[in-house]
Amino acid sequence: MLAAISSAWALLLGIALIMLGNGLQNTLLGVRATLEGFGTGTTGFVMTGYFAGFLAGSLIVPRLLANVGHIRVFAALASLASGAALLHTVFVTPGSWFMIRLVTGFCFAGLYVVAESWINDAATNKTRGQLLSVYMIMVLGGMGSGQLLMNLSDPRGFELFVLVSVLVSFALIPITLSVGRAPAFEAPESIGIRALFRASPLGVAGALLIGVAHSALYSMGPVYGTEIGLTVDRTALFIAVALFGGLVLQWPIGWLSDRFDRRKIIVAVAWLATAASIAAGAGGIDSYTVLFASTVLLGGTSMPLYSLCGAHTNDHLTSRQIVAASATLVLVGGLGLVMGPLLAATLMHLSGPSGLFWLLTAAHGGIGAYGLYRMVRREPVPLEDQRTYAPVSLRTSPVVQAATSREWRDARDRDLARWSKW
Numbered sequence: 001m002l003a004a005i006s007s008a009w010a011l012l013l014g015i016a017l018i019m020l021g022n023g024l025q026n027t028l029l030g031v032r033a034t035l036e037g038f039g040t041g042t043t044g045f046v047m048t049g050y051f052a053g054f055l056a057g058s059l060i061v062p063r064l065l066a067n068v069g070h071i072r073v074f075a076a077l078a079s080l081a082s083g084a085a086l087l088h089t090v091f092v093t094p095g096s097w098f099m100i101r102l103v104t105g106f107c108f109a110g111l112y113v114v115a116e117s118w119i120n121d122a123a124t125n126k127t128r129g130q131l132l133s134v135y136m137i138m139v140l141g142g143m144g145s146g147q148l149l150m151n152l153s154d155p156r157g158f159e160l161f162v163l164v165s166v167l168v169s170f171a172l173i174p175i176t177l178s179v180g181r182a183p184a185f186e187a188p189e190s191i192g193i194r195a196l197f198r199a200s201p202l203g204v205a206g207a208l209l210i211g212v213a214h215s216a217l218y219s220m221g222p223v224y225g226t227e228i229g230l231t232v233d234r235t236a237l238f239i240a241v242a243l244f245g246g247l248v249l250q251w252p253i254g255w256l257s258d259r260f261d262r263r264k265i266i267v268a269v270a271w272l273a274t275a276a277s278i279a280a281g282a283g284g285i286d287s288y289t290v291l292f293a294s295t296v297l298l299g300g301t302s303m304p305l306y307s308l309c310g311a312h313t314n315d316h317l318t319s320r321q322i323v324a325a326s327a328t329l330v331l332v333g334g335l336g337l338v339m340g341p342l343l344a345a346t347l348m349h350l351s352g353p354s355g356l357f358w359l360l361t362a363a364h365g366g367i368g369a370y371g372l373y374r375m376v377r378r379e380p381v382p383l384e385d386q387r388t389y390a391p392v393s394l395r396t397s398p399v400v401q402a403a404t405s406r407e408w409r410d411a412r413d414r415d416l417a418r419w420s421k422w
Contacts, residue, residue: 211336
């Protein structure tokens, strides 16, 4: 394990710096847009740009790596993302911010693709799960810690945008100076959404709704905090506690899902997230204690749901199908990510700031209700046939699963050997 971390330290440090910058920038833009008087609907439109760019980057960048190489792609995208952060202070209009967010989302998707494929290549079958867990700690911990940087300066100024640019630029240093070998890379293929839905309706529907919920919370959450009168530091803390809640509960929930019918865990976790959303929507405006306590539970239960849906989907696939299916599932979740800010902005415009949590209630409640429906429509997968839970996030790319194909190839070979005996 220590040897694997040692071989990937440059990438882990680089991704930590990237997530610090990304976490800070996301909250900073939500707060600044409100201070600039963009309006809730307009801000939702601006925030959608990031997720649209992210979805495009997740699909396009993997196909560039074979021709250009990891280090060059990483350096180019980091430089572009660093410059884009500064442009927010030069062109302060909704249209320009949307285009800048579109570029930023594309760049960050590409940075994740490079980092994840490299980290997976550095691991062995024995250490891959542990190394990925360290990676997820860097992702969630970095984004959560980035919120705390909001206290360093006034969001009305340009200093915080400069800090974002510096953090992303600094991520280049350990990557470009690393002497490690760049990995071989194969872009993952995909299977159709309809075919994947037939294999695992709950997994696909859950990925879509979780995409809606996550992008709504983390893009419009800062707007919610500003509109209900939270100070800048409390708004940042509001987002941070959701991320840290997900970091803490990710593994305990995954551990349970490997030992019980996974659908029961999905339903239970989804209903807990629904209850937390209702509590925050009903009492969050009047009580900061209720808001923050509910948000910790909401983040802790909502964050692992995508991983649960991915594991549940894999339970219904053969080893040869998982690599392709992971890319399709990210596509489905990415469509949800694009929808989330627009839906949240619309509900917040119609019903006030609490509209954000009513959307989260509907998304998580929908997963819970559909999970109950699927439990009466299909027999559970035997526990011995369930695949192992792996902590992944919609902020990562298909590579975080597809690059572990060596493990799945081993499992495929075992399946083929068993089939040949039949």
